[in-house]
Amino acid sequence: MNVMIHRFLTVGVLATWATVLCYLSFSGRLSSYLHPTFQPLATACGIALGILAILVLFSPREVMAGAGCEPGAPRSTISTLAFAFVLVIPLLVTLAFSKGEFSASTVLNRGYVESLENVVAPVVEPAAESVPRDETVVGAPLPGENGEVDYGLVEEMPPPEIIDLLYAAQLPEMRDGLEGEEFEFIGQYMPLTDGPSQGNRFRLVRMMVVCCAADAQPVAVTVEANQSPKFAEMSWIKVRGIPSFPMVDGQTRPLLKATSVEKTDPPEDVFLY
Amino acid sequence: MDEVFRFSFPDFSLSFLSILFEGLPFLLLGTLLSGLIDQFLPARMMTRLLPRNAYAGIAVSGMLGAVFPMCECGVVPVIRRLMAKGLPVSNAITYMLAAPIVNPIVALSTYAAFQGQQPLRVTIVRLALGWLVAVIVGCVVHRLSTGAILRKAVVAEIMQPSGTTTGASGVIAMRLWRAMAVAVGDFLNMTIYFILGAAAAAVFNTAVNQSVIDPLASSDWLATASLMGLAAILCLCSTSDAFVAATFTSFPLVAKLGFLVFGPMVDIKLLFMYSSVFRPKFLVGLVVALFVVILLICVRLDVVLNPPLLPLP
Numbered sequence: 001m002n003v004m005i006h007r008f009l010t011v012g013v014l015a016t017w018a019t020v021l022c023y024l025s026f027s028g029r030l031s032s033y034l035h036p037t038f039q040p041l042a043t044a045c046g047i048a049l050g051i052l053a054i055l056v057l058f059s060p061r062e063v064m065a066g067a068g069c070e071p072g073a074p075r076s077t078i079s080t081l082a083f084a085f086v087l088v089i090p091l092l093v094t095l096a097f098s099k100g101e102f103s104a105s106t107v108l109n110r111g112y113v114e115s116l117e118n119v120v121a122p123v124v125e126p127a128a129e130s131v132p133r134d135e136t137v138v139g140a141p142l143p144g145e146n147g148e149v150d151y152g153l154v155e156e157m158p159p160p161e162i163i164d165l166l167y168a169a170q171l172p173e174m175r176d177g178l179e180g181e182e183f184e185f186i187g188q189y190m191p192l193t194d195g196p197s198q199g200n201r202f203r204l205v206r207m208m209v210v211c212c213a214a215d216a217q218p219v220a221v222t223v224e225a226n227q228s229p230k231f232a233e234m235s236w237i238k239v240r241g242i243p244s245f246p247m248v249d250g251q252t253r254p255l256l257k258a259t260s261v262e263k264t265d266p267p268e269d270v271f272l273y
Numbered sequence: 274m275d276e277v278f279r280f281s282f283p284d285f286s287l288s289f290l291s292i293l294f295e296g297l298p299f300l301l302l303g304t305l306l307s308g309l310i311d312q313f314l315p316a317r318m319m320t321r322l323l324p325r326n327a328y329a330g331i332a333v334s335g336m337l338g339a340v341f342p343m344c345e346c347g348v349v350p351v352i353r354r355l356m357a358k359g360l361p362v363s364n365a366i367t368y369m370l371a372a373p374i375v376n377p378i379v380a381l382s383t384y385a386a387f388q389g390q391q392p393l394r395v396t397i398v399r400l401a402l403g404w405l406v407a408v409i410v411g412c413v414v415h416r417l418s419t420g421a422i423l424r425k426a427v428v429a430e431i432m433q434p435s436g437t438t439t440g441a442s443g444v445i446a447m448r449l450w451r452a453m454a455v456a457v458g459d460f461l462n463m464t465i466y467f468i469l470g471a472a473a474a475a476v477f478n479t480a481v482n483q484s485v486i487d488p489l490a491s492s493d494w495l496a497t498a499s500l501m502g503l504a505a506i507l508c509l510c511s512t513s514d515a516f517v518a519a520t521f522t523s524f525p526l527v528a529k530l531g532f533l534v535f536g537p538m539v540d541i542k543l544l545f546m547y548s549s550v551f552r553p554k555f556l557v558g559l560v561v562a563l564f565v566v567i568l569l570i571c572v573r574l575d576v577v578l579n580p581p582l583l584p585l586p
Binding site for chain 2: 090
C-alpha cells in the first residue's frame, strides 16, 4: 500500500511540475521568469519530467519498492505526503500570486540603474574607437564608418529602448544620432522622489534581466514632461520625447523631454535582456 | 533614510519561481547522471582512475570539472553517488567545490562579462582560486573521519557492500529502470532543499534594500566580505554570476573575485542542499572555513590583479 501511495504521489509531483513548466513554455509566460537562453532548458526540463512521470507510473513494482527503501527517502505515508506537499504547494501558490512583473517595492529595494557603469551586462568601453555593440542592447544601430548614427536612415532597426539612452550618454557617436530627434519609449512609471523633481519630472523604468527575473535591475531615465503626470507606480506608459544629455554632477546623463505621455499595454517582453 | 525591508508577495513569487525554473534543469541533469552512476559505474572505478597518492588525487579531483562540468545545483546528487561508488569523501568534496568554477562554460562567461576589466586575468585568477580553495578544503577533509563529515544515512549508503543503493546487477533494462528510480528519488529529495533555499533567497532578493551594502565598498576587507555575503544571498548560477559581479563598479576587483569564488561554493539554497549530505557541525565548519580562506586570499590578491609595473591584457 505504502509503495502504491509513494508511486502515485511521485507521479503527481512530477506531473505537476511538468505541467507547470510546459504550460508556461508553450503559453509564452516563461519569458516573465527567464532570459531567452534559459527558456529552452526549462521547456526541456518540463518535457523530461513528464516522461519521467509516465515511466514511474508504469515502472515494475520491485523498482519502486527498491527506490522507497533508499536511505533518506520518505518511508511512512505521512512523511511521503509531507514531501509531496512541500514539493507542490509552494509552486502552485506562488504561481497563482506571481504577476509576471515586479512592483515598486522591489524596484526601490534594488535601486535605479541610471548610468552604463551599473548595467548588468557586458558593457561597451565608452572610450572605444569602434563600438562593439553588445547584443543585449535593444534598438540602437552601430555607428557608421564616420562614427555617426542616423536612425532615420535605418528603417528596419527597432526603435531605441531606455537602455540605449544610457549607452548614448557614454558614447558620443550614439548620442549624435539620438539628440534632437523624437522617439517613442515604453516603460513603467515611477515618480521622482529625489534630485531636481520640479513636479514635472518622473522616471521611466524597464527591468533588465541577465539570467532570470531574480537578478532583474531597474534601468531608468529621467523624463521631463510639460505637466505633472498622474499614473499609478509601475503602470505601463508610452512616452514620445526628444533625448538630451545634460551634465549632472560632472557626468553626462540622459534626460528625455516628453512631448506626450500616455498609458499603454505592457509590451510582449516585459523585461529587457 | 530608506526602508531596509519592504515585502511584496507577488514579487517574492516571481523571484522564487525564476530561481526554481533556472536551476531545475541543472538539478534534473545532475540527478539523472547520479542514477546512471549508481547503476552503471563500476564500484571503485573512480578510485582506480585517480592518482594513488591521496593529495595528488585531491588536486586532480579539483580539475575534473574541466572534463565533467557541473553547476552547483547538479553537483550535490552526483558526489553523493560517486561516494557510494568508492570515491573518497575528500575527493568528492574537492570536486563538489571546484566543478562549478573550474569548467569551460564558467571560463567563457567570466571572460565575456569582464570585457574592459582585465578579462583574461580575472578569468584565470577565478579558476585558479576556485581550484586552490577546493584543494585546500579537500586536504583538510582528508584528515577527518567520514562519520564526522557525512550524515548517518549517507554513511549507510556508502557502506553498502556493493557500493550501490539498489544493486547494480541484472539485465540492462532493469538497471535502466533502477537508474530512473534512483534519479527520481534524488531529484525529489534535492528539490525539497532547493525550494527552501530559493524561498530564502527570494525574500532577501526582493524585500531587502540593497543600498545598505553600498557603504561597505570603502575598504577591501569590508567590500570583499560584503560581496561574498551578497553572493550567498543572491544564489546566482555560476555560469552567469560574472555578469552581475562585473557591475559592482564601486567595489574593488578583489571583492568581485570573492563574490565569484564564494558564491558557487556557498549560497542559501546550497546550504539546504548540502545539509542533505553533510552533518550540521561539519557544514558550519565548512562554510566558516571557506569564508575565511577566500576572504584572506582575495584581499591579498590586489598584488596580482593590480601590479604597478606590468601591462594589463
